Amino acid sequence: xxxxxxxxxxxxxxxxxxxxxxxxxxxxxxxxxxxxxxxxxxxxxxxxxxxxxxxxxxxxxxxxxxxxxxxxxxxxxxxxxxxxxxxxxxxxxxxxxxxxxxxxxxxxxxxxxxxxxxxxxxxxxxxxxxxxxxxxxxxxxxxxxxxxxxxxxxxxxxxxxxxxxxxxxxxxxxxxxxxxxxxxxxxxxxxxxxxxxxxxxxxxxxxxxxxxxxxxxxxxxxxxxxxxxxxxxxxxxxxxxxxxxxxxxxxxxxxxxxxxxxxxxx
Amino acid sequence: xxxxxxxxxxxxxxxxxxxxxxxxxxxxxxxxxxxxxxxxxxxxxxxxxxxxxxxxxxxxxxxxxxxxxxxxxxxxxxxxxxxxxxxxxxxxxxxxxxxxxxxxxxxxxxxxxxxxxxxxxxxxxxxxxxxxxxxxxxxxxxxxxxxxxxxxxxxxxxxxxxxxxxxxxxxxxxxxxxxxxxxxxxxxxxxxxxxxxxxxxxxxxxxxxxxxxxxxxxxxxxxxxxxxxxxxxxxxxxxxxxxxxxxxxxxxxxxxxxxxxxxxxxxxxxxxxxxxxxxxxxxxxxxxxxxxxxxxxxxxxxxxxxxxxxxxxxxxxxxxxxxxxxx
Numbered sequence: 001x002x003x004x005x006x007x008x009x010x011x012x013x014x015x016x017x018x019x020x021x022x023x024x025x026x027x028x029x030x031x032x033x034x035x036x037x038x039x040x041x042x043x044x045x046x047x048x049x050x051x052x053x054x055x056x057x058x059x060x061x062x063x064x065x066x067x068x069x070x071x072x073x074x075x076x077x078x079x080x081x082x083x084x085x086x087x088x089x090x091x092x093x094x095x096x097x098x099x100x101x102x103x104x105x106x107x108x109x110x111x112x113x114x115x116x117x118x119x120x121x122x123x124x125x126x127x128x129x130x131x132x133x134x135x136x137x138x139x140x141x142x143x144x145x146x147x148x149x150x151x152x153x154x155x156x157x158x159x160x161x162x163x164x165x166x167x168x169x170x171x172x173x174x175x176x177x178x179x180x181x182x183x184x185x186x187x188x189x190x191x192x193x194x195x196x197x198x199x200x201x202x203x204x205x206x207x208x209x210x211x212x213x214x215x216x217x218x219x220x221x222x223x224x225x226x227x228x229x230x231x232x233x234x235x236x237x238x239x240x241x242x243x244x245x246x247x248x249x250x251x252x253x254x255x256x257x258x259x260x261x262x263x264x265x266x
Numbered sequence: 267x268x269x270x271x272x273x274x275x276x277x278x279x280x281x282x283x284x285x286x287x288x289x290x291x292x293x294x295x296x297x298x299x300x301x302x303x304x305x306x307x308x309x310x311x312x313x314x315x316x317x318x319x320x321x322x323x324x325x326x327x328x329x330x331x332x333x334x335x336x337x338x339x340x341x342x343x344x345x346x347x348x349x350x351x352x353x354x355x356x357x358x359x360x361x362x363x364x365x366x367x368x369x370x371x372x373x374x375x376x377x378x379x380x381x382x383x384x385x386x387x388x389x390x391x392x393x394x395x396x397x398x399x400x401x402x403x404x405x406x407x408x409x410x411x412x413x414x415x416x417x418x419x420x421x422x423x424x425x426x427x428x429x430x431x432x433x434x435x436x437x438x439x440x441x442x443x444x445x446x447x448x449x450x451x452x453x454x455x456x457x458x459x460x461x462x463x464x465x466x467x468x469x470x471x472x473x474x475x476x477x478x479x480x481x482x483x484x485x486x487x488x489x490x491x492x493x494x495x496x497x498x499x500x501x502x503x504x505x506x507x508x509x510x511x512x513x514x515x516x517x518x519x520x521x522x523x524x525x526x527x528x529x530x531x532x533x534x535x536x537x538x539x540x541x542x543x544x545x546x547x548x549x550x551x552x553x554x555x556x557x558x559x560x561x562x563x564x565x566x567x568x569x570x571x572x573x574x575x576x577x578x579x580x581x582x583x584x585x586x587x588x589x590x591x592x593x
Binding site for chain 1: 292367370373382
């Protein structure tokens with residue numbers, strides 16, 4: 001199994017798409033840092049200020065989450081749909097004929113790369129967000145005090161979002177369709193569903209993937225690219241979010257394994 | 267590029283491939299129909315059949331990529347997915363483009379080595395072996411079709427397997443590449459490995475294979491050694507060239523042997539051996555320029571067996587005991 005995981009890690013390392021997700025994660029995290037500091041100064045575009053409230057501190061620390069919402073699932077689905085797109089699944093299954101091992105190795109490899117992606121966003125916060133906040137008069141330790149509340153959840157969310165992408169890619173083998181559906185679902189559909197649920201049913205649709213991930217990542221991303229989650233929106237508790245994310249990660253994975261993944265490779 | 271350094275990690279084992287009552291149904295299409303045959307080690311076996319005859323499906327069933335509807339395809343009695351070290355037992359070339367185009371050749375092979383549980387240094391060894399040593403850092407997407415075939419072959423060899431399964435391996439290869447592949451397959455079989463190769467290039471196959479398995483519509487049509495299939499199976503036929511063709515025909519007629527006049531100085535004599543004809547003509551002092559035993563070539567046999575016509579439709583003679591199916 002270790003060999004299979006190492007093979008999957010080599011595959012991901014040598015896929016340009018994976019590096020594109022890494023290339024986008026850093027600037028997106030910086031962009032959200034800018035937005036958090038701008039919002040801390042009042043209405044957007046008014047002025048910049050250091051973060052004041054607990055929520056603002058957590059949002060600054062978890063600025064990378066907005067990018068992770070999209071990039072972690074995309075990276076996960078690249079891991080499997082790339083195989084179908086380039087017809088490398090034949091070689092993969094010849095090299096490792098036990099398919100559950102292949103999928104298991106992909107789960108571990110996606111999880112590890114998702115951790116790296118999450119850590120990269122934290123590097124962006126440390127490199128840009130915290131110094132800028134300090135330059136605006138903020139106290140860095142007041143932000144870093146929230147590390148325990150944000151970072152474990154952020155990393156865990158990234159892992160589960162990556163696995164959600166992997167599972168989704170296992171179900172929808174067409175890479176372009178899977179990417180479009182993931183981005184569309186993340187950035188558009190979830191926001192629309194949340195808005196509709198609030199407007200029509202007065203219900204906070206907080207168990208969709210990104211909402212659950214935001215809850216797990218320390219109650220962040222509310223309104224900052226947070227998929228329509230504005231003021232007054234009730235996120236799940238972190239552990240509820242974790243359980244829901246676990247379901248979003250593994251249900252499509254298991255479904256994909258028992259449907260497309262075990263099919264004949266002709 | 268030499269096959270002399272084929273690089274045995276350990277002495278290859280001779281393992282047979284066994285297909286027993288194998289069938290595969292895709293919807294309404296029966297791709298493989300009750301197929302049974304055995305591939306012996308130490309020989310190059312050609313797996314021949316027209317497009318859609320079930321060759322690729324059969325090979326994919328062997329490798330666990332396709333689930334059979336019924337029957338078994340095993341390697342020394344075990345399914346591929348049940349082997350302890352599959353890539354050290356079987357190496358397969360199934361598609362010419364089964365790698366990520368942005369991945370460098372060496373990276374692809376290192377990945378394959380890792381996946382198969384082999385040392386990554388094996389990547390450079392097999393690259394040298396297939397003549398791609400100088401292209402290790404090139405991305406596979408920039409390779410020509412022939413180079414891709416070589417990279418596929420390198421992937422198949424990553425575990426120094428006892429068995430090689432090659433599906434149309436010479437597609438895209440230039441004449442030098444085809445000749446190299448032929449020598450390489452023969453070298454591997456000479457080491458005691460089992461080599462099963464499917465191809466449409468019958469003339470090329472005729473120069474390469476020891477045994478042939480011919481399938482059509484998913485069914486076995488013939489199997490045996492190449493010599494059996496192309497010669498014994500067709501029945502015996504002699505061609506004689508003589509300046510005394512008229513007298514030759516007279517002698518044959520008196521002896522009761524069936525003959526056909528092919529030209530002014532050429533006569534075909536059916537159903538006899540050289541040992542029968544030679545003394546007869548010598549005792550009658552018939553002058554001969556040429557006396558040749560002829561059998562149908564592989565292409566004739568292939569076309570007759572896979573066209574739905576009996577073999578006798580194109581070649582007269584008695585079907586031999588070489589495992590010819592009338593189905």
